[in-house]
Amino acid sequence: MKKMKKFLGIMLAMVMAVTMLAGCGGSSKESSSSDNGKTLKFGCFSYSESLDPANMINSAWCNSRYGIGECLFKYKDDLSVENTICDEYSTEDNKTWVFHIRDGVKFSNGNDVTPSAIKACWDVLYANKTGSSNPSKFMDYESITPDDDARTLTIVLKQAKADLRKDLAYPVFVILDVSGDYDLAENPIGTGPYALTSFDSKTKATLVKNKYYWNGEVPYDNVEIDFLSEDNKALALQNGDINLVENVTSTSDLDTLKKDDNFNVSIGQGVRTGFAYINEKGILGDDTLRQAVQMALDHKTMCEVTVGGLYTEGISVLPSSLAYGYDNLKNPYTYNVDNANTYNVDNAKKLLDDAGYKDTDGDGIREMNGKKISINYITYENRRLSDFAQAIQTQLADIGIEAKINSMDADREWNKMVAGEYDLCDSNWITVGNGDPTEYMANWYGKSDANFCNYKNAEYDKLYEQLDTEFDEAKRAKIIEQLQQILINDAAVIVHGYYNSSMISDKTVSGANIHTADYYWLTTEIAPEK
Secondary structure (H helix, E strand, O other): OHHHHHHHHHHHHHHHHHHHHHHHHOOHHHHHOOOOOOEEEEEEOOOOOOOOOOOOHHHHHHHHHOOOOOOOEEEOOOOOEEEOOEEEEEEOOOOEEEEEEOOOOEOOOOOEOOHHHHHHHHHHHHHHOOOOOOHHHOOOEEEEEEEOOOOEEEEEEOOOOOOHHHHHOOHHHOOOOOOOOOOOOOOOOOOOOEEEEEEEOOOEEEEEEOOOOOOOOOOOOEEEEEEOOHHHHHHHHHOOOOOEEEOOOOHHHHHHHHHOOOEEEEEEEEEEEEEEEEOOOOHHHOHHHHHHHHHHOOHHHHHHHHOOOOEEOOOOOOOOOOOOOHHHOOOOOOEEEOOEEEOOHHHHHHHHHHOOOOOOOOOOOOEEOOEEOEEEEEEOOOOOHHHHHHHHHHHHHOOOOEEEEEEOOHHHHHHHHHHOOOOEEEEEEEOOOOOOOHHHHHHHOOOOOOOOOOOOOHHHHHHHHHOOOOOOHHHHHHHHHHHHHHHHHOOOEEEEEEEEEEEEEEOOEEOOOOOOOOOOOOOOOOEEOO
16 A cells, blocks of 8 residues: 555646646747747748759749848838948949959858858859759859959959849849859858748758848847748637738638737738740640630639739739839730720630630530640649639639649749740749849840740730840830730730738837848847747
């Protein structure tokens, strides 16, 4: 009996100890604050399997978004630029540019950031560039000359540019240390506020404070990034598993978070366009078929209902909020009701009938040149693009066109797009990524490496080439307006609408605002709430 009492006493003590430990642990939110707010838990979609900026554009963006790397300059919310690693610059002819590199800047491993180190980084970038991450699209140079004593980097361009600073602020020109045996795909060493300690694109990344950071106090000692699916972002935030999340795309979840005083919701006026590339090397090279597709799509309902207002309807590849003549543009493939562009299914059917594209075997799918009209539509589950794809699939079926949807991750979709293995390919682009839409409009320039849709129009190419030599902003805007109208007339791209980004935090976090150019997520502005 004494042994039994002793055993029960030990068990009771163990239960009490476990209970006390459970009381100390609490929820994830409580445990995350147990280190006095020194750890930030951030949830986001995994946009790339690699962090090597030469690999693809998403990889370069991730360096910037995760606070790992910086460029010579940074975009402000009005898309002008401010100095970062460069503190002074000069040019007399817009072809030769001299940049002074700020004193005292170090990489997160303690190595000095010198002009030679920057050139070495860019040498690797240009040597390893891929079609999807080609720095020559932004800066095509004759020479780059570092002078470490004077701390200057002199760049001579092949052709003068209105403002090279805007290009060098683009994340593909992130400055990384390439002097050691570093795997840029998994272990980039940058100058940002945080230094990467581990990276698994499927699950998680961890970072620590960069003790060498040059631009003020770094708010958090540690950052844990959980890579979440679109469906899990809001739930993880509400459960306290994370403190901060980007781009909640469920309208019901977003509305719930807006109404909850426990969360701060920042929504930025977007300069992103959601659209589907049209590959004109395949079946959609047929003008009549593309025009019928444009007529059949109800973009207003898709934007307002299908994706719950996360996009604003529009007819052009550039958002209506930008000063490039949107109100002057006309869409010939819709009819106008109360000044709203409206789809026209009957006209789409008639156009196909008149061209002889009919359903001869009664299976609901029209034939063209003896073959069923079947479209290979690739998409990915981000920013509601796959929802657009499903809606478009349904609407095209109404006019006798089959669309086969293949949903995949962003990297795989990009590779298929580059290889031309698609008919329709969903995308969501920052249209003024370097503060100007010229690089974005190159997606349809006949001589561009970025023209993955095989679009050809001599008038478009001639106008586009004028942008290289025209520095007057008003004249540039007029040319860009004309380029937009040509794409609309040619039914060259399916525009879903214009996306608004979001950043949402719980009350333990302050300063979590979404930026216009959403390259900047984990910045020193985001800090523990005092």
